Amino acid sequence: MTTEEKLQHFLDFCMEDVRGRSGKMLDDYEASLEKTFEEHKANASDRAKMQIRIQKETIKREMNKRLSLEQLELKRKVSKKQEELKDMLFVELRDYLAKFESSPAYYQLLEQQIKAAKDFSGDEHMVIFMDPADEKHMSRLAYQYGVRIQASDQSFLGGTIAVIPAKNILIDNSFSKKLVEARQNFSFGVELADGGESDGK
Template sequence: MAALTTEEKLQHFEDICTGDALKKYEQAVSDYTAYEEKILNEHKENARKQAALQIAAEKERIARETNKNLSLGQIEIRRSYSRKDEELRGKVFSELRDRLARFMETPKYDALLEAQIKKEKAFAGSSEIHIYIDPSDREKQNLLSLRTDCDIRVSQYPFLGGTRAVIASKNILIDNSFETKLKEAEQDFQFSL
């Protein structure tokens, strides 16, 4: 190998230094780029997690709001149904009371009273029984007493027709009044859909 001149040595030294510096520069840029990419990826991941949490929270809020609105809607539907049910129930029982009033003006009603009295008397057997009719049926008292061979009394309290009987010795009340029958019907009445 030939001896290098000073200028060549300097050039060789400069090439080595420049190459070494260039390698260090490239390594530093590469390390910095990798670091920045790592920070960027961490930031993206954190942003994705934060977005997922916000989406989940928003879905939950929307679900709660939807359930609340649904519940309020159901309550309003129930109220509306209840109002309509009461209105229709009132109409049904008003019509029923009108029909009972018309029925009480027929001979079939007289026959019903007579049948109730005979059944109550048979139930009492030899026990003393007091049979009551509604004050509105006062004019039927004597005829019913004759037909049933029973002492018929007019009640002090109206009960919309029918009869009531008391067997005091057995502490029994037989209630065949229309008032009681209507109350029972109203309690048990339901519209079927």
């Protein structure tokens, strides 16, 4: 083999070696890029999923907050309307009681209250207070049941209040007290807090 042929053979060998190593380097580099790309794609997908989850949670919190505020506002409006209706209802009830006081049934009610108080007091001294508007009934009832009856200093809309000093007992059958109790115990049977209903009183 001539020197020139040896040189050419050496060059061919070197070129083949270089091509082989270059090809492997390119393959390794391409594989590295592919791996980096896949990792980046996976990370981007994870970040996107996390971002979507965060946005969903944020939207859910905002919706819950808005719904809660709207529910509170609705409850406030319903409560206000209930109070307005309750005021109207009890104005009508007072008017009804005023008409009732002009009926014979009212006098019978006074008789029942005084008799019950007298039976309860026994032989103890007792004073019956009546509304100033019922002064026309006092003398007759006092004579009928043999009890002391006097007009109250303040109106209590009707009914009676019996005082038994010896027993330190007050029997309040006044209409004003009954109206207060009725208003306190009155319910429209609507409960917004739980989204349900309860029986009215």
